[in-house]
Amino acid sequence: MGAEKEAAASMGRPRDDMATEALLRVARDLVTRHGYRAVSIQMIAAEAGVGRQTLYRRWPGKADLVLDAFLASAAAVEDPGLGSVGEALTRYLQDLFKNLERDGPAIRSLVASAQEDPQFLDSFRQKFVWPRAAVAAGILQRAAKAGELAEDADLEAALTALHGAFWYRLLLGEPLTPEFAARLSASIVRSLR
Amino acid sequence: MGAEKEAAASMGRPRDDMATEALLRVARDLVTRHGYRAVSIQMIAAEAGVGRQTLYRRWPGKADLVLDAFLASAAAVEDPGLGSVGEALTRYLQDLFKNLERDGPAIRSLVASAQEDPQFLDSFRQKFVWPRAAVAAGILQRAAKAGELAEDADLEAALTALHGAFWYRLLLGEPLTPEFAARLSASIVRSLR
Amino acid sequence: MGAEKEAAASMGRPRDDMATEALLRVARDLVTRHGYRAVSIQMIAAEAGVGRQTLYRRWPGKADLVLDAFLASAAAVEDPGLGSVGEALTRYLQDLFKNLERDGPAIRSLVASAQEDPQFLDSFRQKFVWPRAAVAAGILQRAAKAGELAEDADLEAALTALHGAFWYRLLLGEPLTPEFAARLSASIVRSLR
Amino acid sequence: MGAEKEAAASMGRPRDDMATEALLRVARDLVTRHGYRAVSIQMIAAEAGVGRQTLYRRWPGKADLVLDAFLASAAAVEDPGLGSVGEALTRYLQDLFKNLERDGPAIRSLVASAQEDPQFLDSFRQKFVWPRAAVAAGILQRAAKAGELAEDADLEAALTALHGAFWYRLLLGEPLTPEFAARLSASIVRSLR
DNA sequence: CAGTAATCGAGACGGTACGTCGTGTCTTATG
DNA sequence: CATAAGACACGACGTACCGTCTCGATTACTG
Secondary structure (H helix, E strand, C coil): CHHHHHHHHCCCCCCCHHHHHHHHHHHHHHHHHHCCCCCCHHHHHHHCCCCHHHHHCCCCCHHHHHHHHHHHHCCCCCCCCCCCHHHHHHHHHHHHHHHHHHHHHHHHHHHHHHCCCHHHHHHHHHHHHHHHHHHHHHHHHHHHHCCCCCCCCCHHHHHHHHHHHHHHHHHCCCCCCHHHHHHHHHHHHHHCC | CHHHHHHHHCCCCCCCHHHHHHHHHHHHHHHHHHCCCCCCHHHHHHHCCCCHHHHHHHCCCHHHHHHHHHHHHCCCCCCCCCCCHHHHHHHHHHHHHHHHHHHHHHHHHHHHHHCCCHHHHHHHHHHHHHHHHHHHHHHHHHHHHCCCCCCCCCHHHHHHHHHHHHHHHHHCCCCCCHHHHHHHHHHHHHHCC | CHHHHHHHHCCCCCCCHHHHHHHHHHHHHHHHHHCCCCCCHHHHHHHCCCCHHHHHCCCCCHHHHHHHHHHHHCCCCCCCCCCCHHHHHHHHHHHHHHHHHHHHHHHHHHHHHHCCCHHHHHHHHHHHHHHHHHHHHHHHHHHHHCCCCCCCCCHHHHHHHHHHHHHHHHHCCCCCCHHHHHHHHHHHHHHCC | CHHHHHHHHHCCCCCCHHHHHHHHHHHHHHHHHHCCCCCCHHHHHHHCCCCHHHHHHHCCCHHHHHHHHHHHHCCCCCCCCCCCHHHHHHHHHHHHHHHHHHHHHHHHHHHHHHCCCHHHHHHHHHHHHHHHHHHHHHHHHHHHHCCCCCCCCCHHHHHHHHHHHHHHHHHCCCCCCHHHHHHHHHHHHHHCC
16 A cells, blocks of 8 residues: 555656756746746746746745745844843844845735635744744743743743734834844843832 | 816816725735735635726735725724833833734735835835834823933834844744733833943 | 897807817818827817817817818819710719818818718708709710710619719729829710710 | 748647637627627627637637628629629629628628727738629629620729629618619710620 | 806716737747 | 646726706896
C-alpha cells in the first residue's frame, strides 16, 4: 500500500522545479516593482513563462504564492542573543524594521488579503507572524527566568502590545524608525518591571 | 464674491439626500450581511434603487462609501470621563471592543482596502483612527496633569502600543474580550508609572 | 378663440432664437469635424452654451437636429433649366455630387439613423429626398411633354434608378465624380427613348 | 516552417464551434424578432449561453456578428440561368426581393452600421454586396456576348442603376414588389439596347 | 406693477450598454 | 502525469449617453 501510494505520487511527469522557482522569483519582483494589487496571476505566469494551471497546481491563489515568495527572502529571523531585555528587544525590532523597509508594502498587502480569507489568514499567521513572535517571546521568557522582570508581569499583554504597535504603524503608513524601536522597547520593558 | 460662490454651489439640480441615505443604509446592511468582498457596487446601487453613477458622484469607490456607512453608526466615541487612568482606559477599550463585535469584519475589510490605496488610507486615518485615538490621548493627558503618571513617561509610545494591540488582535482574528481590555489597560498603565 | 390660442402660444418667456441658431451652427460644425457618431447631444449643447433641455424642446433627438442643420446649408436645389434632357440631368447630378463632397458623410449618417427610426425616416424623406427628387422629376416631365422621350417610357422606374444609383455609390463609399454623373445621365436617358 | 505555423495555429484550447454556431443562430433570431437596435451584445451572449468575451474573441462588435449571421442564411444567390436578359434580370431581382422580405430590416441596419465604420463597410461590401452584384454582372455579360445588347452599352452604369434602385427603395422603406422588379428590369434592359 | 407662465443654464436622476479585466476551470497537443 | 497555450463562463469594473427631472433665475405678456 505504501509502495502503491509512493508509486501513485511519483507517476507521470514530475513537477518542474524550475517553474516553481521562476514563479517565486517573478512574483517577488513584480510585486516589489508594481505593488500587490497591480500584479495579476496572469502577469506572473506569463512573465515566468509558465502556464496558469502550473501556478494553481502549486498554490491556491495569488496571496499564497506571494506569501511564499516573500517568506523565502525574509526567512532569517535571528534571536538577538545576549544583552539586557531592553537591548535585545530593541535589536529585534530594529532588525524587523530594516527588513520591512524593503518588503513592507508587500507584507501590508498580504495582511489585507488575509482579512477576507480566513484560510489564508491562518497560513499567514503560521508562516509569518508566529515565527517572529516566538523570537520576542523567547527574549522575554529568558529575561523572566533571569529575574529581570517583575514576577506578576503580564508577558502576553506585553507581547501583544509590542507587535501590535509595529503592525499599527506599518498598516497606517507611519515610519518605522530605529528611534521608535528604542522607545517602544523601553516602554514595554517598563511595563514589565 | 460670496454671492458668486453661493450661486456656483447651488446651480443645477441639487443632489438627492434620499439617495445618499439609501446608499449608506444599504451599504451598511449588505456588508454586514454578506461581507465586504461579496458586496459589489452594482448590488448596492441596485438595492438602493439608484443609478450607479449616483454612487460614483458621491464616493470614489466601494471602500469610501462603506467607510462613511460605518462611520455614521460608530460615530459615538465617548470619553469615559471620571475614574483612575486604568479604569478609564479599560472602559474605553471595552466600549471599543463592544462596537467591533458588530462592525469588526467591515472595519477589517476597510483596513485591507487602505493598504493598496494611499488616498483611502488617509481618509480612513482621519475619519476613523484619529478621532478614537484622540479620546485615549485625552485620558492619558488628563492623568499626566493630575500627576498620576511618571514625569518621564512616553505617552506616545504607550498610545501606539495600546491601539496597536487591539488592531493586531482584530486583524489576526483573535478575540477582543473585556478581560483582554483590562489586562491591556493594566499593562499600559504600568509602563507609565 | 383664435386670440386665446395666440395668447396661450405666446405666454411665458419666448424661445431664444440665438439658442436655436447656435445649436444648428454647432451641430453642423461638430458633425463635419468629428463625424455624426462621435458627436453626442451633450457635446452639442455644451459647445452651444445651452442646456440640454433647450435642445430637446426644439428637436426630438440628434438626428432631427442634424438634419435641420444640414438642410439649411443644402437648401439650394436649383432646377438646371434649359438644355436637352441629358444635359439637364447631367448638370443636376453634378450639382448634387458637388454638394455631397462637403456634406456626404453627414448625409450618410442621417440615412443610417433613419434605418432604425421610421418617424425620422419620414422626416428625412420629406425634407431631403423628395425636394431633390422633384427637380429630377420636373426635368423628365418637361422632356416628356416636349416629345423628347418615348411615349411608353417608365419615368418612375428611371427616376428610381437615377437616384438609387447615386445613393448606392454614396453609401458604399464609392466616388461620385462628374464623369459618373454624365455616364449615369446618358444611361438613364437611353432607357427612356 | 509549415509545421511551425500549424503548431502556432493549433496551440492552446481550440475555439468551440458550438459557441460560434449558437451565437450566429441566436443573433439571427433575436435581430429578426426584436430589431437590430433593440438587441444588445449582452443579450446575444446570454441567450447563447456564452460569455461576452467569447463573442468579442470572434467578432469586433455587434455589426460584424450580425452580418455573418445573415450571410449564412442568405448565402444562396443563384444565377437564374437561361432565358432572355430581361427574364433573367427579373428573376434575379424577384429572388432578391423575396429574401429581403425576411431579412430586409436586418440588412438595412447593417448598411446603417456601415456608414460610421469604414472597416465594417468594407466587410459588408465584400461579403454581401459584391457576391450579389457579380450574379447580375454575369447575366449582362452573357447577354453582351450573345449579342443581345448594344455594343456601346454602359454595363457598369446599368449595374449601378439596377442595384441602386433596389437599395434606394429598401432604405427609404418603399415596397419591393415583383411588379417593380419587372419594371426595373425592363427599364435597365432598354437602356442597354 | 404684481402675478403668471414658459424658458433658460446647470446638473443630478434612473437606466442601459459598452468594452476590458481577472478569476479559476477546461481542453488541446506535446513532452 | 505535467506542461504551455489559450479558450471558456462568469461577473465586476468605471465610463458614456440617454431622455427626464428639478433647481434658481430670467423674461415676457396679463390683469
